[in-house]
Amino acid sequence: MDKNIGHWGHAPEISRVRHELRKRCLEVVSAIRLTPHMIRVTLTGPELEGFVSASPDDHIKIFIPGLDGALVRRDYTPRRYDPATRMLTLDFVNHEGGPAAAWARAARSGDRLDIGGPKGSQVIAGAVDRWLLIGDETALPAIGRRVEELPAQAHVTTVVAVPGPEDEQVFATSAHHQAHWVHRPMQQADDARGILAVLEKLTIPEGSFIWVGAEAHVAKAVRQYLVHDRGVPLPWIKASGYWVKGQADASVKDLAGEG
Ligand SMILES: Cc1cc2nc3c(=O)[nH]c(=O)nc-3n(C[C@H](O)[C@H](O)[C@H](O)COP(=O)(O)OP(=O)(O)OC[C@H]3O[C@@H](n4cnc5c(N)ncnc54)[C@H](O)[C@@H]3O)c2cc1C
Structure with a gap:
């Protein structure tokens, strides 16, 4: 038996899938307190056409104003995407002190959010x-x-x-x-x-x-x-x-x- 894998056998392969990298401007449909420390923001817009998230641990970049007003980017997980309705759900941890968390706390229906990616997915085959x-x-x-x-x-x-x-x-x-x-x-x-x-x-x-x-x-x-x-x-x-x-x-x- 291979000493490195023991009784576990071979681990599943993780394949890397590349996606076309596009910046998309989306509109907030709703922002709700899912739990005291989680804010659920649902986004939509025609620019979601072709959006693909192949793995649950994918991430996108969101672009939001930083403390000095200049744009900063942060990583968020596409919690759910429904291509039929073009609704993308993001869940933001409601913590003190970061521009992304502050953006989510203030988000209202009709607000805009630019996103990029996912650039790729690591799919467990x-x-x-x-x-x-x-x-x-x-x-x-x-x-x-x-x-x-x-x-x-x-x-x-x-x-x-x-x-x-x-x-x-x-x-x-x-x-x-x-x-x-x-x-x-x-x-x-x-x-x-x-x-x-x-x-x-x-x-x-x-x-x-x-x-x-x-x-x-x-x-x-x-x-x-x-x-x-x-x-x-x-x-x-x-x-x-x-x-x-x-x-x-x-x-x-x-x-x-x-x-
Ligand atoms: C692949 C990937 C996927 C991710 N998906 C999600 C997701 O779906 N939802 C989500 O909420 N986060 C997610 N994160 C984590 C998120 O990107 C970070 O928490 C990010 O730093 C938040 O940005 P911010 O502007 O709010 O705070 P920042 O400006 O980055 O940080 C400001 C201060 O807040 C602290 N801080 C940052 N995050 C937290 C936290 N969660 N709790 C307490 N203190 C914190 C920092 O240490 C720093 O001191 C993901 C990260 C990765 C790498």
Whole structure:
């Protein structure tokens, strides 16, 4: 047996799909408080013609005024896109201090938003029967979309950290879904202990594909725990730091090079 893959076998292939990169000017249809710390903005417009988001963990760039009024860009997940109605849904974490979160708080029907991308998608090819999706509130759009898109035979476990019970979300899915929620204040979003405590009690069957998206220190700690303490082979993990506490416009999209 190949020492590097052990009993896990070969990990599913991740194929990279490129999309035509276009800037699109969209109009806000609605902006609602989905939960206390999540604002759901629905956008539409003829420029959504040809919009493609092939994977639940895709991201687009949104262009919004920064603190000095100059345009800045931030990464957001296409939570849902319906080509028939040309409605694109984005979920914004309602945190203090960033121009993107401030834009979402102020968004009203009729407002405009420029977006770019997705530039590409990383599509996990082949059937994966077991998923373990781990993250914080910034990863809820990607996690929710993945859970909703899974087929009935799939088993998915989610471990998500949010400030409190009222921030939990329910996903409509035909898959077998087991949800674990960790509650911690947003100020402690760089502390992995709550998520690790849940993971310590979980059985992780061989052949589970594990996806992690969270504040970068948390994503790194979770990845290290999975590899070093639980013996999960690296090709079965995809981990990203979706933001970095204390730094604006910062992410570590692929923690593979982080040891
Ligand atoms: C691939 C990818 C997909 C993403 N998808 C989403 C998504 O769908 N929804 C979403 O809300 N976010 C998502 N994010 C994270 C989002 O891009 C960052 O949180 C971004 O920094 C927010 O921009 P901002 O202008 O509000 O704050 P910034 O100006 O970037 O940061 C200002 C300050 O706020 C802090 N901060 C940033 N984000 C948070 C947070 N979530 N909680 C607490 N403090 C924070 C920063 O550390 C900094 O100190 C995604 C990131 C990546 C890489």
